[in-house]
Amino acid sequence: MGNLGIWIGAFLTLAFWSILFKENPVFSFAEHLYVGLAAGQAIAMGWSNINSLAVKPLTQEGKISALIPLVLGLLLYTRFFSGEIKWLRRIPTALMVGVGSGLAFTRFAQSDLVGQIRGTMLPLNDINNIIIVLGALCTIAYFFFTSENKAVVGMSRVGRLLMMIAFGSAFGNTLMGRLSLFIGRLKYLLGDWLGIL
Numbered sequence: 001m002g003n004l005g006i007w008i009g010a011f012l013t014l015a016f017w018s019i020l021f022k023e024n025p026v027f028s029f030a031e032h033l034y035v036g037l038a039a040g041q042a043i044a045m046g047w048s049n050i051n052s053l054a055v056k057p058l059t060q061e062g063k064i065s066a067l068i069p070l071v072l073g074l075l076l077y078t079r080f081f082s083g084e085i086k087w088l089r090r091i092p093t094a095l096m097v098g099v100g101s102g103l104a105f106t107r108f109a110q111s112d113l114v115g116q117i118r119g120t121m122l123p124l125n126d127i128n129n130i131i132i133v134l135g136a137l138c139t140i141a142y143f144f145f146t147s148e149n150k151a152v153v154g155m156s157r158v159g160r161l162l163m164m165i166a167f168g169s170a171f172g173n174t175l176m177g178r179l180s181l182f183i184g185r186l187k188y189l190l191g192d193w194l195g196i197l
Helices: 004-020 024-060 064-080 088-122 127-142 150-193
Strands: none
Touching: 004 024, 004 150, 024 064, 024 150, 064 088, 127 150
């Protein structure tokens, strides 16, 4: 029980849990400490990235191409100036949004769209494959709003039920993850800090 780091961790754990009773100064202190440490780490990581990816290649290795991202990064700060140079922030912002959208769409098309189609193109020689293909068709039928056909309506009801099961299992998985974190903190408090376990 003499380790200072264990005591600090136990104090902060109990300080964060104190919000369960009501808003109090101990929780506010822990919250402000957490936000301050996160902001400090973000600043340190940002400076480390600028130093290793722009300043060192430019000054020590003579890479002039490192000047382009450095200038684009500096242009982001023109938003804090009033006057005629404020519009320059739009150039790196547009570049980031365009590149980010293109990369996100490519990843979506490869992993989600093509992956989902490949995942349901199965041979119907196994009961599991049949359930997967029929479940996918019934779920797609739930979003088919242009027909009043009784077969489509019946498939859409099954699809809605399958979606409810999927959402319920996702929620249960999230809840189990949170409970696992809670149990981990309890083990830390009772084992490492108090030595009961």
